[in-house]
Amino acid sequence: KQEVTQIPAALSVPEGENLVLNCSFTDSAIYNLQWFRQDPGKGLTSLLLIQSSQREQTSGRLNASLDKSSGRSTLYIAASQPGDSATYLCAALLTSGSARQLTFGSGTQLTVLP
């Protein structure tokens, strides 16, 4: 069974700092990996999706990388801002025949201090 781990559970940084959030998964046969953002009391917003054949994806100040062989993905946030404060979750998709299983990590709660 796929297990997805995110460390640390919480992170606090000063504004302007570059930071890296980590995600690891146990089954490397993933189809893709997604990063989401969750604001308090709200649903999840998709940030980046990396296919298993890709090494990285970029969107603005965000860059996500994927290393299937080591079972790791990272989300890099450049020049952090207080508005980046949120919980960031990663999710790995496994496919087997017609089955589709999306497994989430528990998230990293990020606080960017002004």
Add this chain to the structure above:
Amino acid sequence: EAQVTQNPRYLITVTGKKLTVTCSQNMNHEYMSWYRQDPGLGLRQIYYSMNVEVTDKGDVPEGYKVSRKEKRNFPLILESPSPNQTSLYFCASSLDATYEQYFGPGTRLTVT
């Protein structure tokens, strides 16, 4: 506006009283799914649907039922809710399971 809607957003009920949480999407997505989010356990998939009349169990299906009679709707049914089903529930949809997932705003359920 492309969106996933859930109703109700908040619900307090008693043990054993059947309830339905509705989920609807306006993006003509084929794939829809339900998750529950609990502190320390993260999001766990309850059920998913690849298309109309096609549903399958996720990681934690016990105590839940779903149906997919129309492409846009994917209701979650709790036939006999119990306190351990107190949780935050999310519905999501995508073109296909391998595409970007769009999430609803969540339904906070309390079972007393």
